[in-house]
Amino acid sequence: MKAAVLHAIGDMRVEEMPMPEIREPNDVLLRVRAVGICGSDIHFYTRGRIGDFILETPTIMGHESAGEVVEVGPAVKHLKPGDLVAIEPGRTCRKCDYCHGGRYNLCPDVIFMGTPPVHGAFCEYVVWPADFCFKLSEGMTAEEGAMMEPLSVGMHACRLGKVKAGDSVGILGSGPIGLTALMAAKAHGATAVYITDMVEARLEVARSLGATATINVAEKDAVDAIAELTGGRGVDVALDCVGSTDTLQQCFRIAKTGGAVQIVGMPAEMYPQIPIYDLINRELTATGTFRYANCYPASIAITAAGLANVKALITHHFSLDETPQAIAWVHENRDKVIKAIVHP
Ligand SMILES: [Zn+2]
Ligand SMILES: [Zn+2]
Structure with a gap:
C-alpha cells in the first residue's frame, strides 16, 4: 500500500509499505478515507520530536482519521464491511486502573497513532481494534469522521x-x-x-x-x-x-x-x-486536559444532530501523494488554514 512516511526532519516520502494484516480477533482492516493534518504532525515534521517521543525509525504520521471497514476479525460484532467509522487513535491496555476507571486516556500503555514508532493514518489501509472504531451516523462523511478527533478534544x-x-x-x-x-x-x-x-x-x-x-x-x-x-x-x-x-x-x-x-x-x-x-x-x-476518553460517541451524536458543524473548519484538501508538500505548506501558512484534510 501507499503511505506518507516521515524519515527525518523535513523528509517525508510517499512510498510502498507492507499491507497491514488483521492479527487479533477484535481487529478490523480499514480503507482510510480522510485524515486531518494536526499541529503534532507538523511538529514531528519540523522538529522530529514532541517531548519524549522522538522520531528514530521511519513512521507514518496522522491520527485524525476516518475509514471504511474492509474486513473484520472473527470477534467483531458491531461493524461490517462497508461501514464508515471514525478511528480513535489511542488504543489502550484495557487492564489498568485508568482503563477500568473510565479515564483510559491516562493509560500508561496507550499506543497512539502517528506518534513514533507507532504508524498513523496517512496511508491507504490501517488495522485497528474494533472497539476504537466508531460507526458514523447515516449521512455523515469521512471528512466529518476525521474531525471527530479534534471535536473529542x-x-x-x-x-x-x-x-x-x-x-x-x-x-x-x-x-x-x-x-x-x-x-x-x-x-x-x-x-x-x-x-x-x-x-x-x-x-x-x-x-x-x-x-x-x-x-x-x-x-x-x-x-x-x-x-x-x-x-x-x-x-x-x-x-x-x-x-x-x-x-x-x-x-x-x-x-x-x-x-x-x-x-x-x-x-x-x-x-x-x-x-x-x-x-x-x-x-x-x-x-x-489530555486528549479524551469516551468522547467519540457523543461527538458523532452532536455532529449528526446538527449541533457541531465540523465542516466549517475544513479549509483545504490534499491527496495522499501531496501529503509531504501539504504538511510543509500548512506549516508555512498557518494563518490561512484551519483544518486541512488528506484524502488517501
Ligand atoms: Zn490532532
Ligand atoms: Zn490501561
Missing part, C-alpha cells in the same frame, strides 16, 4: 471543565481546538461563549458557529474585553486553547471567582508563571 475539555446549561465560557484561541471547544460548549448548553484570536478569518468562522462575541486580540486585550462583556464578573469556565504563557495567565484572570480554568493547549515552557493569587484567593479550579 473540545468535548473532553468541556466535560472536565463541567460546562453546563446557562454557563458563560471564555475560549482563548480559535484554532481547530478552540473552535471545536466552542461547538462542544454550546452543545453542553453554554449560552454565552466568548472567543479570541488574532486572525480575523478564524473569528469569522467562530461567529458562524454561534460565538456570542469574538475578540481580536491584535486590537483588544482579552482580559479587558471579557471583563467588559461579563460586567466584571468573569466567565464560568475559561479554556486556554492556545498554549502560550500569555493565554494561560489570561485564563486565570477571565475566570469568575470560584470558576474553572481548563488548560488544553500545551505551553512551550515547563514552568510558566501563573497568577497563583487568583487561583488561591478566588478558589479557581484549574485542570489539565
Whole structure:
C-alpha cells in the first residue's frame, strides 16, 4: 500500500509499505478515507520530536482519521464491511486502573497513532481494534469522521471543565481546538461563549458557529474585553486553547471567582508563571486536559444532530501523494488554514 512516511526532519516520502494484516480477533482492516493534518504532525515534521517521543525509525504520521471497514476479525460484532467509522487513535491496555476507571486516556500503555514508532493514518489501509472504531451516523462523511478527533478534544475539555446549561465560557484561541471547544460548549448548553484570536478569518468562522462575541486580540486585550462583556464578573469556565504563557495567565484572570480554568493547549515552557493569587484567593479550579476518553460517541451524536458543524473548519484538501508538500505548506501558512484534510 501507499503511505506518507516521515524519515527525518523535513523528509517525508510517499512510498510502498507492507499491507497491514488483521492479527487479533477484535481487529478490523480499514480503507482510510480522510485524515486531518494536526499541529503534532507538523511538529514531528519540523522538529522530529514532541517531548519524549522522538522520531528514530521511519513512521507514518496522522491520527485524525476516518475509514471504511474492509474486513473484520472473527470477534467483531458491531461493524461490517462497508461501514464508515471514525478511528480513535489511542488504543489502550484495557487492564489498568485508568482503563477500568473510565479515564483510559491516562493509560500508561496507550499506543497512539502517528506518534513514533507507532504508524498513523496517512496511508491507504490501517488495522485497528474494533472497539476504537466508531460507526458514523447515516449521512455523515469521512471528512466529518476525521474531525471527530479534534471535536473529542473540545468535548473532553468541556466535560472536565463541567460546562453546563446557562454557563458563560471564555475560549482563548480559535484554532481547530478552540473552535471545536466552542461547538462542544454550546452543545453542553453554554449560552454565552466568548472567543479570541488574532486572525480575523478564524473569528469569522467562530461567529458562524454561534460565538456570542469574538475578540481580536491584535486590537483588544482579552482580559479587558471579557471583563467588559461579563460586567466584571468573569466567565464560568475559561479554556486556554492556545498554549502560550500569555493565554494561560489570561485564563486565570477571565475566570469568575470560584470558576474553572481548563488548560488544553500545551505551553512551550515547563514552568510558566501563573497568577497563583487568583487561583488561591478566588478558589479557581484549574485542570489539565489530555486528549479524551469516551468522547467519540457523543461527538458523532452532536455532529449528526446538527449541533457541531465540523465542516466549517475544513479549509483545504490534499491527496495522499501531496501529503509531504501539504504538511510543509500548512506549516508555512498557518494563518490561512484551519483544518486541512488528506484524502488517501
Ligand atoms: Zn490532532
Ligand atoms: Zn490501561
